[in-house]
Amino acid sequence: MVDFLDIIYNCPSSKPLLPLAHTTKSDNLDSIVMSGLKKDSNKGVGLFFYYGLPFFIINERVDFKKNPCSVDISFSKPMGLLVKSDAIKYAKKIYPFDSGGYKKFRHLLNDDSIILQNFEIKNEEYFFNKEVPSKIVTRYFSNNKGYVNGNSTANFNTYPYICSGNIDNRDQLLDRLYKSEENEQADWRKRAIEVLIHQDIDFEYIEVIILSSPIHLPINDDFNRKISKFNVKIIYYDEDEYDSVPKDFGPKNDYILLHEKVKNYLSISKKL
Numbered sequence: 001m002v003d004f005l006d007i008i009y010n011c012p013s014s015k016p017l018l019p020l021a022h023t024t025k026s027d028n029l030d031s032i033v034m035s036g037l038k039k040d041s042n043k044g045v046g047l048f049f050y051y052g053l054p055f056f057i058i059n060e061r062v063d064f065k066k067n068p069c070s071v072d073i074s075f076s077k078p079m080g081l082l083v084k085s086d087a088i089k090y091a092k093k094i095y096p097f098d099s100g101g102y103k104k105f106r107h108l109l110n111d112d113s114i115i116l117q118n119f120e121i122k123n124e125e126y127f128f129n130k131e132v133p134s135k136i137v138t139r140y141f142s143n144n145k146g147y148v149n150g151n152s153t154a155n156f157n158t159y160p161y162i163c164s165g166n167i168d169n170r171d172q173l174l175d176r177l178y179k180s181e182e183n184e185q186a187d188w189r190k191r192a193i194e195v196l197i198h199q200d201i202d203f204e205y206i207e208v209i210i211l212s213s214p215i216h217l218p219i220n221d222d223f224n225r226k227i228s229k230f231n232v233k234i235i236y237y238d239e240d241e242y243d244s245v246p247k248d249f250g251p252k253n254d255y256i257l258l259h260e261k262v263k264n265y266l267s268i269s270k271k272l
Helices: 004-009 085-090 099-104 170-178 221-229 252-268
Strands: 044-050 053-058 079-083 093-095 153-155 194-196 206-211 233-236
Touching: none
Parallel strands: 206 233
Antiparallel strands: 044 053, 053 079, 079 206, 093 194
8 A cells, every 4th residue: 555645745747636625723824925914823724735736725815905914814815825845844744634625625536546544644743742633524425414423523633543433443433434324435535635734834935826816815015025035936816717707606716716727837837
């Protein structure tokens, strides 16, 4: 069986790798966006891999009309940071799947060649820290039951992994996670990952920033200075397409445009 990190580093060039679409709590990643943002424990950043490269989605909109150093999370305007692959060293914990990501991006989870070796990959020093969080997941089937016997809480900080139903066998737990309760068919969530990060990522690791057009998401001068210093490229995912989007299509279209822009950039830059 192939090692999980080996799959990441040796991703087949023709397929996307383990996409993630879950927003997870991370208190101090705001400095990768710009300096001066207000610290907020409810802020989150999602990370998933396209063609072996980590890719961040910050699920927030900076509202400079209200306050140039504040974050308005009442409306989401996705922003992408395509970072260099060695930024994976910042990861403190890697979970092979996330059910929220499965539900939202099931159309991307189509690579049958991926096999996961480990239910969890952990940084040992961080693993024994008392602040290690528990992992919360939820099933997304027709009955929408909680993960494992109707309870949505699972604690992966100990081995065997503690969860409702007293399942103390690793293989049995994995089998339950990978299959639906209704028809015992494979659950595509096994092809998604969640990465927890609890420190800032240096700007030098950012390769491309994918934004909504300046009309929808202004950039302040400090951010521009950082971009210039580290030679970071900016591309916009809705500068041409936005006006043609139906009014009732809503924010969902922003994510679609963002993903297409990422794939297009990777293709043009010969990273496929």
